[in-house]
Amino acid sequence: xxxxxxxxVEAQHEPHAISFKAAFGVTFxxxxxxxxxVFVSVCVPHLLEKFLKVHNAAAEYSTVFNCVIMGGAxxxxxxxxxxxxxxxxxxxxxxxxxxxxxxxxxxxxxxxxSDTLTRRTQATPEFIKDHxxxxxxxxxxxxGKAVLIPAKEGYQKNGEEIEGHGHGHxxxxxxxxxxxxx
Amino acid sequence: xxxxKQITKIGNDFFKTRFVAHHFATADQEFDACKFGMWMFLxxxxxxxxxLFVAWVVYRLWYPETFxxxxxxxxxxxxxxxxxxxxxxxxxxxxxxxxxxxxxKKTAVKMMLAxxxxxxxxxxxxxxxxxxxxxxGIFPGANFxxxxxxxxxxxxxxxxxxxxxxTHVLHVIIGMTAILWCSYRAxxxxxxxxxxxxxxLTGMYWHLVELIWIFLFPMFYLIK
Amino acid sequence: xxxxxTPHADSGxxxxxxxxxxxxxxxxxxxxxxxxxxLWSVMFFLLVGGAFALLIRLQLAFPGHGFLPQDASGxxxxxxxxxxxxxxxxxxxxxxxxxxxxxxFFLPLxxxxxxxxxxxxxxxxxxxxxVGAIMAIVAIIGSNFGWWGRLDTGWTFYTSYSxxxxxxxxxxxxxxxxxxxxxxxxxxxxxxTIHKMRCPGMGWYRMPLFLWAVYATAxxxxxxxxxLGITLLMLIMEKLDIIHVFNPxxxxxxxxxxxxxxxxxxxxxxxxxxxxxxxxxxIISAQSKKVIFGYKxxxxxxxxxxxxxxxxxxxxxxxxxxxxxxxxxFSFLTFAVAIxxxxxxxxxxxxxxxxxxxxxxxxxxxxxxxxxxxIGGLTGIPLATLSTDIVFHDTYYVVAHFxxxxxxxxxxxxxxxxxxxxxxxxxxxxxxxxxxxxxxxIFVGFNLCFFTQFFLGFAGFPRRYYSYSVDHELGxxxxxxxxxxxxxxMILGVGVLVSFVNLIVAIYTGRKASDNPWGGxxxxxxxxxxxxxxxxxxxxxIDRDPxxxxxxxxxx
Numbered sequence: 001x002x003x004x005x006x007x008x009v010e011a012q013h014e015p016h017a018i019s020f021k022a023a024f025g026v027t028f029x030x031x032x033x034x035x036x037x038v039f040v041s042v043c044v045p046h047l048l049e050k051f052l053k054v055h056n057a058a059a060e061y062s063t064v065f066n067c068v069i070m071g072g073a074x075x076x077x078x079x080x081x082x083x084x085x086x087x088x089x090x091x092x093x094x095x096x097x098x099x100x101x102x103x104x105x106x107x108x109x110x111x112x113x114s115d116t117l118t119r120r121t122q123a124t125p126e127f128i129k130d131h132x133x134x135x136x137x138x139x140x141x142x143x144g145k146a147v148l149i150p151a152k153e154g155y156q157k158n159g160e161e162i163e164g165h166g167h168g169h170x171x172x173x174x175x176x177x178x179x180x181x182x
Numbered sequence: 183x184x185x186x187k188q189i190t191k192i193g194n195d196f197f198k199t200r201f202v203a204h205h206f207a208t209a210d211q212e213f214d215a216c217k218f219g220m221w222m223f224l225x226x227x228x229x230x231x232x233x234l235f236v237a238w239v240v241y242r243l244w245y246p247e248t249f250x251x252x253x254x255x256x257x258x259x260x261x262x263x264x265x266x267x268x269x270x271x272x273x274x275x276x277x278x279x280x281x282x283x284x285x286x287k288k289t290a291v292k293m294m295l296a297x298x299x300x301x302x303x304x305x306x307x308x309x310x311x312x313x314x315x316x317x318x319g320i321f322p323g324a325n326f327x328x329x330x331x332x333x334x335x336x337x338x339x340x341x342x343x344x345x346x347x348x349t350h351v352l353h354v355i356i357g358m359t360a361i362l363w364c365s366y367r368a369x370x371x372x373x374x375x376x377x378x379x380x381x382x383l384t385g386m387y388w389h390l391v392e393l394i395w396i397f398l399f400p401m402f403y404l405i406k
Numbered sequence: 407x408x409x410x411x412t413p414h415a416d417s418g419x420x421x422x423x424x425x426x427x428x429x430x431x432x433x434x435x436x437x438x439x440x441x442x443x444x445l446w447s448v449m450f451f452l453l454v455g456g457a458f459a460l461l462i463r464l465q466l467a468f469p470g471h472g473f474l475p476q477d478a479s480g481x482x483x484x485x486x487x488x489x490x491x492x493x494x495x496x497x498x499x500x501x502x503x504x505x506x507x508x509x510x511f512f513l514p515l516x517x518x519x520x521x522x523x524x525x526x527x528x529x530x531x532x533x534x535x536x537v538g539a540i541m542a543i544v545a546i547i548g549s550n551f552g553w554w555g556r557l558d559t560g561w562t563f564y565t566s567y568s569x570x571x572x573x574x575x576x577x578x579x580x581x582x583x584x585x586x587x588x589x590x591x592x593x594x595x596x597x598x599t600i601h602k603m604r605c606p607g608m609g610w611y612r613m614p615l616f617l618w619a620v621y622a623t624a625x626x627x628x629x630x631x632x633x634l635g636i637t638l639l640m641l642i643m644e645k646l647d648i649i650h651v652f653n654p655x656x657x658x659x660x661x662x663x664x665x666x667x668x669x670x671x672x673x674x675x676x677x678x679x680x681x682x683x684x685x686x687x688x689i690i691s692a693q694s695k696k697v698i699f700g701y702k703x704x705x706x707x708x709x710x711x712x713x714x715x716x717x718x719x720x721x722x723x724x725x726x727x728x729x730x731x732x733x734x735x736f737s738f739l740t741f742a743v744a745i746x747x748x749x750x751x752x753x754x755x756x757x758x759x760x761x762x763x764x765x766x767x768x769x770x771x772x773x774x775x776x777x778x779x780x781i782g783g784l785t786g787i788p789l790a791t792l793s794t795d796i797v798f799h800d801t802y803y804v805v806a807h808f809x810x811x812x813x814x815x816x817x818x819x820x821x822x823x824x825x826x827x828x829x830x831x832x833x834x835x836x837x838x839x840x841x842x843x844x845x846x847x848i849f850v851g852f853n854l855c856f857f858t859q860f861f862l863g864f865a866g867f868p869r870r871y872y873s874y875s876v877d878h879e880l881g882x883x884x885x886x887x888x889x890x891x892x893x894x895x896m897i898l899g900v901g902v903l904v905s906f907v908n909l910i911v912a913i914y915t916g917r918k919a920s921d922n923p924w925g926g927x928x929x930x931x932x933x934x935x936x937x938x939x940x941x942x943x944x945x946x947x948i949d950r951d952p953x954x955x956x957x958x959x960x961x962x
Binding site: 104 | 717
């Protein structure tokens with residue numbers, strides 16, 4: 001194409017420059033929601049146990065906490081998509097594009113879970129014992145029935161060694177470091 | 183070669199005049215098509231991550247105890263730091279786009295470089311997180327050799343953790359590269375109020391990267 | 407109205423001869439050249455994939471033994487044949503076939519645009535196609551040199567077998583991954599083009615139906631293919647022992663892989679068939695000289711099919727161990743997808759009614775399509791029914807149904823499109839007599855090959871077996887029907903080969919074609935033949951519906 005075939009760029013639309021107020025406001029809200037989520041996850045269970053004497057609050061109300069946290073995350077997501085990506089002022093088709101993504105992802109979740117969640121009732125230990133191939137019958141690793149493996153001797157629950165460097169495990173750790181460095 | 187026709191002067195800055203590609207009628211048509219194309223590309227990214235999210239949800243519902251237990255091994259402080267870094271980078275990126283739209287070359291370049299720095303900070307924190315996990319013997323998949331207390335299916339949680347955050351890290355690196363390229367071109371005066379498509383699209387990509395992290399953070403660190 | 411009657415300067419410059427040299431072709435951004443390169447690639451791989459199919463039919467022609475050795479190596483080779491037949495036909499032929507080859511060529515022409523929205527992306531997706539294709543070829547060749555085992559997973563790469571087989575699964579899966587991206591970029595390009603590049607005056611309901619079909623296809627490509635991408639990536643990581651999501655040995659779930667896989671691959675069969683439906687809509691209207699019946703119904707049913715196709719994938723998994731609850735839901739939704747499909751078929755037939763039908767080659771193919779696709783669709787209903795599927799599962803009934811839709815539907819539509827648009831693409835007319843004979847050979851060969859397989863399926867003949875015995879009460883059915891099927895396959899193969907030769911010979915020796923040999927009223931027929939690089943030699947606009955026959959010819 002020769003140069004004179006090209007049109008000079010002269011944008012007809014007014015560029016939607018985000019205002020300082022909106023940019024900083026969204027940032028503030030995002031950080032606030034994030035801190036709130038951390039607060040719900042980390043502090044609230046302890047506070048409940050300490051002040052309201054709720055026994056084992058973290059485990060009892062985990063579903064509630066999880067829902068609140070995912071709700072907070074979703075709000076953050078809405079803010080990012082809506083204002084940072086500026087979908088609120090975008091063309092309808094761009095909005096539709098994004099929304100259709102969430103809808104079809106919803107289909108994916110919904111129909112996959114319609115199988116995996118209803119399957120649980122069938123995969124009881126008794127069912128496995130009666131119906132599974134011989135090599136699986138002693139398996140404890142069936143959905144929902146994972147086994148707790150205690151910490152090895154010389155290790156804390158979180159995997160840190162209790163004192164110094166145990167000889168038996170030194171090699172392993174050296175290896176893992178090497179593997180990472182390369 | 184630089185004739186007057188190819189240089190645009192706005193304020194005290196000079197910019198390289200942009201011509202519309204031959205198959206578009208107007209600049210607006212070109213911009214709209216590019217932006218719509220980018221939205222569709224982001225849609226594919228959402229669907230791509232969606233697969234991993236579905237895997238996570240399925241396993242979270244199958245192995246609740248395992249996932250709760252594993253989440254306690256994650257360091258939420260580092261996760262929080264990284265979340266804040268990414269939020270900050272999103273702010274700088276949108277300020278960069280704002281500057282480009284106002285033909286403010288210097289601020290745009292500065293803000294884009296700040297975004298890249300934030301991205302680098304994110305990667306550094308992630309490096310320390312990963313290396314600590316490897317130190318504990320928490321590797322993905324078959325190399326999982328954690329010696330602390332854990333559930334027999336803990337490797338699922340950490341495999342998904344490494345794969346999802348790893349894919350995300352890959353996107354961060356791609357995003358940083360794209361932003362660096364944009365800042366280089368911005369410094370050469372390629373972007374001004376009438377033409378800023380690449381910056382706008384890169385910004386959208388970067389926000390998507392943040393959007394995904396916004397969900398990864400609670401999924402692996404906070405939900406117990 | 408487009409100024410069609412302005413005699414275009416017959417300078418003889420068109421997209422074919424605008425610039426010469428291999429470099430100009432390989433780096434072209436012209437959608438027509440890219441479409442043409444796709445077309446040659448697709449035709450080449452159609453022959454390769456067809457050759458594997460003929461090898462399969464040759465092996466199954468006789469009970470007990472075929473031409474392959476009667477031991478493990480023969481079995482492995484057979485498994486490789488049907489895997490490669492599947493991978494090549496699905497990923498390299500049917501998916502890119504109509505949209506990337508014909509669609510690339512005619513989408514901007516029918517829109518009245520100069521090019522697709524992102525020409526560079528278009529070229530990139532063509533090269534990604536070839537990267538994927540070469541990786542697939544390497545996977546084939548490597549096993550013959552002993553670099554790795556044979557690729558024997560089938561085109562679905564199901565876990566847990568794909569995790570343990572010694573075949574080049576990672577290579578083949580990477581190939582499919584890259585081909586997926588090629589498909590995504592093509593789809594993205596087409597959606598953006600249709601949204602943003604329609605010529606002045608072309609509203610949504612003034613678009614030719616081929617574009618509606620390509621649009622629906624492209625939506626599926628953009629939405630579903632990424633999920634295939636992540637699935638295949640996860641399978642690669644599974645092979646590398648990085649994750650164990652799909653590995654039952656390690657607490658994973660192989661059925662989850664099937665969910666992931668079919669979330670893409672079921673919509674993918676609509677990626678395959680929808681553009682074919684679009685081609686048929688064009689041809690039936692143009693060659694019955696009648697406005698298409700129920701334009702809006704056909705257009706909207708394309709979109710409906712695209713949407714519903716996302717929620718029916720579980721019908722591939724009725725026998726996999728998926729729960730019956732999910733199975734029942736998927737079964738119901740699968741019946742629902744028959745509605746928009748039937749709407750299309752009824753509208754095509756209604757268009758034919760009282761039309762002045764000219765039985766040219768494209769029309770013959772289109773009529774074959776109507777016939778074969780309807781059989782293919784109706785035989786799908788028993789497979790969507792939970793109770794009957796248990797009986798038909800993994801028998802040749804499934805193979806027959808699938809091929810009636812994929813070959814009888816898509817490939818026949820592809821041939822119809824080729825014969826319909828060939829004069830426009832090359833400015834030459836092929837030999838109609840040879841083309842009609844080939845159409846007949848393909849129709850007869852196809853039915854002989856696959857209708858017999860319904861009987862095989864009823865007689866319980868299992869798919870994917872490389873050898874079979876006839877020492878049982880249904881043995882005679884198995885023997886005779888397999889024999890007929892193999893004979894049909896050979897006739898089909900000859901028909902395809904000769905029709906390709908006929909088309910290619912026409913480029914060199916065919917008589918010159920006019921701008922509008924079929925009297926079509928969509929925009930591509932108003933362009934010069936062959937079209938110049940920028941498609942039209944004037945600015946295009948439109949103020950009429952795409953199909954006008956009878957009272958108004960649409961040209962003045």
